Amino acid sequence: MSFVKYEQTGFVGVMTIDREKALNALNSEVLADLEAAIDAIDLDATRCVVLTGAGQKSFVAGADIGEMSTLTKAEGEAFGKKGNDVFRKLETLPIPVIAAVNGFALGGGCELSLSCDIRLASENAVFAQPETGLGITPGFGGTQRLARTINVGKAKEMLYAGTKVKADEALSLGLVNAVYPADELMGAAMKLAEKIARNAPIAVRASKKAVNDGLQVNIDEAIVIEEKLFGSCFETEDQKNGMTAFVEKRKPEPFVNR
Ligand code: DAK
Secondary structure, three states: OOOEEEEEEOOEEEEEEOOHHHOOOEOHHHHHHHHHHHHOOOOOOOOEEEEEEOOOOEEEOOEOHHHHOOOOHHHHHHHHHHHHHHHHHHHOOOOOEEEEEOOEEEOHHHHHHHOOOEEEEEOOOEEEOOHHHHOOOOOOOHHHHHHHHOOHHHHHHHHHHOOOEEHHHHHHHOOOOEEEOHHHHHHHHHHHHHHHHHOOHHHHHHHHHHHHHHOOOOHHHHHHHHHHHHHHOOOOHHHHHHHHHHHOOOOOOOOOOO
């Protein structure tokens, strides 16, 4: 039995971390199942993924504290590497991933959401990096991605003090794009995913790669990255379809990812 459920709806894949009894905390098995679920995504049939947590209370309440409590230094490093590898796989997935944050996003849960392209939250969502209160640093990229996503001072406050950030504050910080009543979150995430899936997949993937790769280098190199990805869209069926439709003042035919 897997701790990660995957369902396909049209071009959208819905991935649910399903360990509700432990508020979807990430132990080694959950991480392994998450990796397997990511590897199994059919990228020909899927144009966007929505990632959420099972139940009404929690997206992911962190890495599994019980499992981590007895780790040696070497085991701790290995656990951190495993999580980082899986999160990086999600971050660099060619298609966009929307985190539907339906409750607690603590520690590894906040870090998991930060590995997604877009975060939408329910009104009961709570974000925090409580690790320093447990005697450790965040280990799944939190010190890096949080400080690149919101202002550095607030990121440092969250990291040093473990300050909790509720949904409305997360919205004002730009940590999430929008907040919805709990029962509307998945509908809103699906609507956005379907909107993304209607656009030309080659162009959406190139946009993701341009943003992610461009943010790692200086602006001159970043512009070259964009130029190359922009160029790669030409002579595709979807580019011809989209532009011909505009010129002919009509809607394009559905895009085909070619
Ligand atoms: N790990 C394991 N179990 C957890 C858990 C977690 N992070 N969070 C919750 N649970 C379990 C609880 O133990 C409880 O299990 P039972 O006792 O029923 O068996 C069940 O979920 C329900 O939780 P509560 O009874 O506590 O529910 P409440 O509503 O009262 O409280 C809560 C909800 C989310 C406020 C509370 O559960 C809580 O504070 N949980 C811990 C949150 C937390 O501190 N998360 C951050 C974890 S640290 C690294 C690699 C990775 C990391 C760091 C370093 N390196 C290798 C360097 C990552 C670290 C973290 O994520």
